[in-house]
Every structure is written in C-alpha cells, then in structure tokens.
Amino acid sequence: MTTQSRSLLARIVVFYTRAVESAAIVAMVMLVTVAAYQVFCRYVLNASLFWSEELMRYLMIWTTFLTSGIVYTRSGFLGMRALVDAAPTRMKLAADIIGRLAILTFLLIVAWYGFEFAIRTAPTHAVALEFSMFWVHVAVPVGCVLMALHVIAEFFLPPSQIRHDHVPPLLS
Amino acid sequence: MTAMALSFVGLMLIGVPIVFVLGCSILAYLLFTGQSHLLIVLPQRMFAGIDQFTLLAIPLFVMAGSIMDVGGLTRRLLDFSNGLVGRFRGGVSLTAIWASFMFGGLSGSAAADAAALGSVLIPDMRRQGYDVDYAAALIACCSIMAPLIPPSLAMVIYGALSGTSIARLLIGGIMPAVLLAVFYTFYAIWIARRRGYPKLPPMGLAAVIRAALAATPVLLLPIIIIVGIRGGIFTATEAAAVAAVYALCIAGIYYRAAGYTHLKRAMLDTALISSAIYVLIAIANIAAFVFALERIPQMVVSGLFSISHEPWIVLIMTNFVLLMLGMVLDLVGVLILTVPALVGLGKALGMDPVHLGVMVVFNALLGFVHPPVGLCLFIVAGIAKRPMEQIALQTLPFIAIGILVLLILTFVPGVVLFLPNLIIG
Numbered sequence: 001m002t003t004q005s006r007s008l009l010a011r012i013v014v015f016y017t018r019a020v021e022s023a024a025i026v027a028m029v030m031l032v033t034v035a036a037y038q039v040f041c042r043y044v045l046n047a048s049l050f051w052s053e054e055l056m057r058y059l060m061i062w063t064t065f066l067t068s069g070i071v072y073t074r075s076g077f078l079g080m081r082a083l084v085d086a087a088p089t090r091m092k093l094a095a096d097i098i099g100r101l102a103i104l105t106f107l108l109i110v111a112w113y114g115f116e117f118a119i120r121t122a123p124t125h126a127v128a129l130e131f132s133m134f135w136v137h138v139a140v141p142v143g144c145v146l147m148a149l150h151v152i153a154e155f156f157l158p159p160s161q162i163r164h165d166h167v168p169p170l171l172s
Numbered sequence: 173m174t175a176m177a178l179s180f181v182g183l184m185l186i187g188v189p190i191v192f193v194l195g196c197s198i199l200a201y202l203l204f205t206g207q208s209h210l211l212i213v214l215p216q217r218m219f220a221g222i223d224q225f226t227l228l229a230i231p232l233f234v235m236a237g238s239i240m241d242v243g244g245l246t247r248r249l250l251d252f253s254n255g256l257v258g259r260f261r262g263g264v265s266l267t268a269i270w271a272s273f274m275f276g277g278l279s280g281s282a283a284a285d286a287a288a289l290g291s292v293l294i295p296d297m298r299r300q301g302y303d304v305d306y307a308a309a310l311i312a313c314c315s316i317m318a319p320l321i322p323p324s325l326a327m328v329i330y331g332a333l334s335g336t337s338i339a340r341l342l343i344g345g346i347m348p349a350v351l352l353a354v355f356y357t358f359y360a361i362w363i364a365r366r367r368g369y370p371k372l373p374p375m376g377l378a379a380v381i382r383a384a385l386a387a388t389p390v391l392l393l394p395i396i397i398i399v400g401i402r403g404g405i406f407t408a409t410e411a412a413a414v415a416a417v418y419a420l421c422i423a424g425i426y427y428r429a430a431g432y433t434h435l436k437r438a439m440l441d442t443a444l445i446s447s448a449i450y451v452l453i454a455i456a457n458i459a460a461f462v463f464a465l466e467r468i469p470q471m472v473v474s475g476l477f478s479i480s481h482e483p484w485i486v487l488i489m490t491n492f493v494l495l496m497l498g499m500v501l502d503l504v505g506v507l508i509l510t511v512p513a514l515v516g517l518g519k520a521l522g523m524d525p526v527h528l529g530v531m532v533v534f535n536a537l538l539g540f541v542h543p544p545v546g547l548c549l550f551i552v553a554g555i556a557k558r559p560m561e562q563i564a565l566q567t568l569p570f571i572a573i574g575i576l577v578l579l580i581l582t583f584v585p586g587v588v589l590f591l592p593n594l595i596i597g
Contacts (some may be wrong), residue, residue, distance in 0.1 A: 022275070024440055024443035028440075031232070032416050032417065033234065035409070036413055041413060056225070057228065060231060060446065061223060063443050064326070064446070064447045064451060067444055068451050076445070077192070078502050078547075079189040080185070080190075081191075083187065102183055106196045109211060113214055117215045136219075139219075140215040142344075
C-alpha cells in the first residue's frame, strides 16, 4: 500500500509541477503579448487600451503566487546560509526545523487572513475587467498555502531530492 | 519592538530566507505588541505592494535577458571587446572588463554576468598564465557593473519601493559604471605590467568592424531602452515591453538560435525569477507599513543627525552602514530594509532622489563581492574551483576602487545626474 500511495503522491507532484510551470509559461507569453499590443495601440494606432494594464498586473500577481511554492523549493529565496552551512549536521538540522516552523506559522496566518480579506472584498469589482476582486485577492492565500505545502514537503524529503532544479541566478 | 529585532536577528542567523525573516519578525511584532487586529493588514499590504504597473518592468526586463541569453551572444561580446582592448598589455583581463560592461546591457544581473563570462574567461586567463585567484576576483568585481546599466532590475526595484522615476534611475547608473570600468582598466594594466601578463594578437581593422557588426544587435538592447524612455515617449514598463519583443525578434530571426524548448525555458525562468522578486516586494510593503507605524525612518534620520549636522559626515556614515548591510544581506534585502529610512534621509539632506538611489544601489552592489554572502564571489569560486578566501583577498583592490567611485558619485552628484538630465531633461 505504501509503495502504491507513494507513487500516486509522486504522480500528483509531477502533475502539479507541470501544471504550474505550463500556466506560468502561458502567463508570461500573454504578458509580453498584451504589453506589446498596448504599446502598439498607444503609439501606432493612437488609441490607448483601457483593460491592458489591469490584466497585466493581475496576471503577474497570479503568476507570482502560483509559482512561489516552486520558487521556495528551488532555493529562489536567498538567506544567509554561511553560518548554518558551517555548523555541525545536527545543529544545522535543528536550525532548519525551527526555521521551517517559523515560516509555516507566518504563511498559515497570512493565508487565513488573506482568505478573509478576499471574502470581505468580494463585493468590489475590478475597474476595467469587471470581475469580483475576490478572484484577484484570493491569489495571496492560495500562494501562501502552496508555499506552506512546499515547506512541509521539505520535512519529509531528503535534501538531495529537493533543490535539484535551480532557479537561475537571481537579480542581482 | 524587541520581539521584532530578536526574531529578525535569530531567524537570519539560522539561515531562514530574508523574505521570511522579515515576514516572521513583523508577525512577532504584531502579536507581541497586542496588535493582532492588524493581522488583516498583512495580505492587504502584500497585495497592494505588488499591484503596481511600474513593477511590470521586472518580468519584461528579465524576459529580454533570458531570451537573449543564447549561446553565441556572449562570444560575440567577447570578440568585439577583444578587438577593442585585447591588443594592450593584459589583453584578456581588459577584454573581461569591457565585455562585462557590455553584458550589463543584456541582462542587468550581476550573477548572470559572473556565471556567463567567468565560465569562458577564467579558463582563458589561466591558460595565459594569469593568477587564477586574480582572474576570478576580476570577473566577480566586473559583474557588479551589470545592474548599473539598463536594463537594471535593481533600479526598477529601488524606484518602485521609493517612488523615484525609474527612467531616470536607469540612465543615472550608466556614468558610475563607466567610471568603474575605466578605473578597473587602469588597475588591470598596472597589474599586467608588473606581472608580465601577455597581450593578445592585435585584430585588423576589418576584423574589428566585423566583430562590432556581429555584436550590434546585442548592444542595441540598452540603446532601445534609453531611446524609448527619452523625453517620456515610453514609460519604463513600455520600454521594457519593447525590449522583450526586440529580444524575441533578434533571437528568433537574427540568430536563429531560439528553439521552442529554449523559449519555453526562458519564459519559465522569467516567471520564477520575477515571482521571487515580487514576493520580496510584497513582504517589504508590510515592513514599510510597520516601520512607518513605529516611526523608524524618523528615528534613523534624527539618530544620524544627532551625531553630526554636517551633510558630508551623515553621507559617509550612511554609506558605511549600507556597506555593512551589504555584507550580510543581498541587494533586494538591503533595499527593502533601508529604503523607507533613506527616502526620509534624502529629504532631510535635500538630495536628489535619483542621486540617492544610484548611490544606494551602488553600495548594495559592492556587497556582491564581499564575503560572507558575496553571491558573485561564490559563483566565480565555483567556476575557478578555488577557495573563496583566496579570491576574496584578490578582490580587495577592486573593492577599494569601487569605494573610490562610490565617494566620487556621492560627493559629485553631476556624475550621476548629468546623463538623466541630458537625455530626459
């Protein structure tokens, strides 16, 4: 039973990762298309779009929170690791567990209040696109829950299995 | 307040990512000061922080860089740079400096710069008899020019956090980068003379022109951005959109290197990198709220002014604090923690916000080549397969040059403001 459920879990993880990655790719293609179309309309046709800025903003916000869990697991959020990496294995393990518990607390509280925030603002509507702001604001709790799941996953996976596919060198 | 400071330091020391260090300390502050009714502010401020049109320049700039980052482009920049400066004493090291400068107009990321150029040039320099630690230090220290040249993510983030004109910031970084490149060049020539590093065989004029033509499409990217935002024709975000489309056209048509897989990879990288930055900005926006609640910026400003009323002493102290912070935090971390206080400081000193912004970004950039978190130092140490301490030793003269440029741009505002005033007016 355990092997079967594990393989089911593995399949769910693969499916989830693919789905999020594909959604992110589609969102980025849409983003650059809308951005280019906006510039074209404004400077070539001299007729500004009323919906493009809003659509781009919300697209990027959803992309952010949808992918943030994956970014976490692939070490996209930098910290000061010098001290921990120099510490003995057991202390490092303890530090990581305390750190993860702190992160989890933060994420779950933000998720809880984020959902309340989304429900409270549900009666308001987006200015140009005219859907309920619930669908935009709910991105925050969704992202926090996804990140929390990734943090929990770190407790169960050996370090070699996480952080395999790196986020490319960040900014800066 | 104590709860916030304690959890901040504690969590940072045990290696929690900066963004969650910030988030958890704010949470501790709200809970321990009995302000749990403000918890609903957390998601609301996070959302408001990233719901800004100007921030869209970030994914679009990252996209332009990721698409252009195809094998072959780095080579073209190297060839052109070699044609310009390779013939002088210490040829490869000079080529590295100017290729790094040009690469900044492609990616705006110091880490990408160090990785791309380091993997080609460090082995090259080793083969020509250069001291490997010196070669690695040179590449790392050159890479900090990248975020000073448009397209620059650091400038977009500073502009968004502080409400400064992003267009002006983007152009304001150029002159300091030029100064840095020129001073590095003098130092590299001096070292090459002393240690007898070789020249490269001079390229003929025809070959130089060929190399220049091959590199032109790459070099046009920053120029398109600058021309685009000139006189406010485009907003910075729109210029970034044009840059991304331009990169797509160049990679797809001109270089015929952008396969379907490569494009997919570039789009995914764009989403993940932007997501990481967006989450940081979201949480920074809660931090800004709490800082304002506790009047921390005012405290910092009056604290600095209580030590001295002389603006130049205050500026020196500010730079010193920023350099120290750059040693333990990465660039975005430094910006997020200090921008609220710095904006107040700039007003108290009567400083131009663009001048202040470039100074702050430059400061934070020097942290990239400092242990213990010097990201670029890690990258080149990995490529050169040398201990970081040895390389860090060799970076000291370059850091001294960096601090010299920092002092110049701090006390001669014209160095920063000349170009934005000329181009944007």
